[in-house]
Amino acid sequence: MKPQDKERLMLDYRIGVDVGGTNTDAVLMHGRTVICALKRPTTEDVGDGLASAIAALLDSSGIAPSEVVSVMVGTTQFINAFLQRRDLSEVAVVRVSLPRSDGVPPLLAWPDDARRAIGNHVYMAKGGALFTGESYGELDVAELQKIAVDIRAKKIKSVALTSNFAPIRPDVEQKAADIIRSYLTDDAEITLSSDVGGIGLIDRENAAVINASLRGFSRQVIQSMERAFASLGLCASLYISQNDGTLITTATASALPVLTCSAGPTNSIRGAAFLTGLDTALVVDVGGTTTDIGALIGGFPRETSHQNEIGGVRTNFRMPDVLSIPIGGGSLVERTADGVRVGPCSVGYRIREESLVFGGSTLTATDLAVRRYGLDIGDPQRVAHLDEPFVQQAMDRVRRDVEQAIDRMRTNGAALPVILVGGGSVLLPDSLEGASKVVRPPHAGVANAIGAAIAQVSGRTDRLYDFNKLGREAALAQAKLHAITEAVGAGADPKTVEIVDLVELPMTHMSTGAVRVRARAVGTLLGMSTDIDG
Incomplete structure (x- = not known):
């Protein structure tokens, strides 16, 4: 066998794991072949169950840890924590929108037990942008500094920051976050709503708050996974499955755990497609x-x-x-x-x-x-x-x-x-x-773990474009390029990336030519054989 052929075979060994509330399912795959599959009880410490499942896979198959190039994990741990109101961080909810968008305050429609679990720390500040991207108010630096000082005094380590039309003008949130962060302790974390949700303010803000409440717990879970890897002598890259059936890095999952909330059902669907x-x-x-x-x-x-x-x-x-x-x-x-x-x-x-x-x-x-x-x-x-x-x-x-x-x-x-x-x-x-x-299909009982193992990398955009100014073709080209760039930045092989979803939603209630464009690009993980695509 030629050296390059041997290297290609080694690159194809990967492990998919789905950590559910009852069982941890795991598969070892090589190309399109399932080498070994098993179930193990999920443990209180996710890392213990993960280590047990992966060790059993390697032992049964005779594959050395050094031959595994990547491990993909889907988990319901984060969503279960929010559903059960456990292991949640207190959150400071900061909305930068005044003098607009104050009719429905943050957390207003939240269940009482959820509000109690994260505290009821709500702040409103001046600033924001219109759907066109134009600012309607400058940030009040002194006001944001005062908010930051109060957050620090309350010893809150997690902040959710939201502003109007942030997906179009993310810089408003970014500037506000820089001001607030300079007054907080080094271990404080800020979730920007533009990183997690769509256009709608209230729903996007809610997503940011849920994410902020889970960041501390997500860091603990992922650190437990990484310790499990170290105990097994694995040098493979670790990826986490997200809601759309594609992969994110552990760093992204730690910062944005809300993106993994429906990874379990999604992995099952992707696994079913692959198997059939x-x-x-x-x-x-x-x-x-x-x-x-x-x-x-x-x-x-x-x-x-x-x-x-x-x-x-x-x-x-x-x-x-x-x-x-x-x-x-x-x-x-x-x-x-x-x-x-x-x-x-x-x-x-x-x-x-x-x-x-x-x-x-x-x-x-x-x-x-x-x-x-x-x-x-x-x-x-x-x-x-x-x-x-x-x-x-x-x-x-x-x-x-x-x-x-x-x-x-x-x-x-x-x-x-x-x-x-x-x-x-x-x-x-x-x-x-x-x-x-x-x-x-064969291996139907572990379709979720197979879905994790064959997952690809994606990038997406969801923004408003002015078709009257840009023209339709130019606007769509911008949206596609942004999605492709996001996918490559997340680890996709540029040669395999393609647009798999492109949706135009005209904003008919607006007098301008505003159109909401959603684009999604998907590609194979860099360094992995393209014959795994389902």
């Missing part, structure tokens, strides 16, 4: 507690076109269009006056202790599937006593609920292929109403 070769389908990911249904369009998850809520807080950062229903392998099954109920409660990660087939005393959806389909899971004899009519009724209920969810995710009446992934996909039959066909 389908680029248009519905993906049904059945976990231990919930079933997530997402749409696959052009090989990537369909993004939601409306505002989304995270833990009761409305935001406008990019998220996949995913519908979740409370049915999973650990769902509790109960007899009721109306027949049977499956979910919404679940034994979750305790399924191996509580489910009947594993020696427990709790009837779960997994027990029903073992009885109904004769699956080789646990001890099937422990569910042999369940009467067939009851089992059939319960499984029909599961199927109907999933079929209704599938119908809600379709944009028209046409039937689409349905890809079943996730460890709980054994609950569903091989035919579903609304599906042109049902596909169960």
Whole structure:
């Protein structure tokens, strides 16, 4: 074998990991081949579970740590922390917008428990810009200095800074941040709303505040991952999956953890596309507690076109269009006056202790599937006593609920292929109403980890352009170039970058020629073989 061929093979070894609330799934891949796949229980310290999973992969495959060039990790740890109101930092919320945009103060619509978890530290300051990019007020340096002194006195280490139309004029936030930062301690961190959200002020501000509340915790989680790498002797680059199915560096994830909030469902959708070769389908990911249904369009998850809520807080950062229903392998099954109920409660990660087939005393959806389909899971004899009519009724209920969810995710009446992934996909039959066909790919149980392993790098822009001044073609060219530059800056090989999404949204309520342009560019990670694209 030629030296360059050997080097090429080594470059293709990569590991994908998905750290869920119940299990940590991991795969070792070489080119398009899955060398090894496994599940391990998620641990309280993410690094411990990560180290255990990766060590097992390397041991099973015989691959040396030095042969792995990159590890891609998707995690729900950050979003779960916000949903559960735990491990959150106190946040100073600074809005630079006066004398405008004071009708709806920051945090007004937040749930009380979320507001309490981050404190209620709200500041308003002068300055801002119009949609045209023109300033309508200069920054008041003395005012911002006074705010910064108060933040420091309260010992707050995380700041969320927002201004009007910041995606068009990010320099307003940047200048305000420079003033505030000079009065804070060295370990204080500032989140700029222009880095996380779209045009709308309130929703973008909310996204910035959520991000600021998670920065301290995200740093701890990523440091734990990096310690796990060091303990295994890995010199591979570590990347984190973000909401659109592409990768960001650990430095970016530490600063912008909100970008990873929906990485789990997104990775499952991307993994399903890779495993089946389908680029248009519905993906049904059945976990231990919930079933997530997402749409696959052009090989990537369909993004939601409306505002989304995270833990009761409305935001406008990019998220996949995913519908979740409370049915999973650990769902509790109960007899009721109306027949049977499956979910919404679940034994979750305790399924191996509580489910009947594993020696427990709790009837779960997994027990029903073992009885109904004769699956080789646990001890099937422990569910042999369940009467067939009851089992059939319960499984029909599961199927109907999933079929209704599938119908809600379709944009028209046409039937689409349905890809079943996730460890709980054994609950569903091989035919579903609304599906042109049902596909169960190999390695379906770890599709999320595969999605992480094959992820690419992206760049995007979301700005208003004046078509009357620039002209349509020139404006679109600027948007494309900005997205491509962002992708290359994030680590994409320039030779592989292409525009995969370009949307024009005329601002018809404005008298000028303002048009909102969203562009997204995607490319293969620099140094990685291009034959991994899904």
